[in-house]
Amino acid sequence: MVNFTVDQIREIMDRPKNVRCLSVIAHVDHGKSTLTDSLVSKAGIIASRAAGDVRFTDVRQDEQERCITIKSTGISLYFE
Numbered sequence: 001m002v003n004f005t006v007d008q009i010r011e012i013m014d015r016p017k018n019v020r021c022l023s024v025i026a027h028v029d030h031g032k033s034t035l036t037d038s039l040v041s042k043a044g045i046i047a048s049r050a051a052g053d054v055r056f057t058d059v060r061q062d063e064q065e066r067c068i069t070i071k072s073t074g075i076s077l078y079f080e
Helices: 006-013 032-042 061-066
Strands: 019-022 075-078
Touching (some): 032 075
Antiparallel strands (some): 019 075
C-alpha cells in the first residue's frame, strides 16, 4: 500500500529539483491509464497488484464507470 505519510509527502514536495510532473498523451485504448498506474505504484502511492486496475488518473465517476479517460489529468512524482 502507501509508503508515505502526509508529512513525508510535504517534505518531498519542498525539493522541487526532485519533482517530475507527468502527463501521458496517446490514442484511445493505448494504455495511458495502465502506464500511469504502473508509475504511481513504483512510487509507492498505490499497491503494485492494483496497478492497471485502479485507474488512478481517471477521477471522474463517468470515467470509472465507462473505463475510459475523458479529461486529462497531470500528476507529480518524486525522482531521486
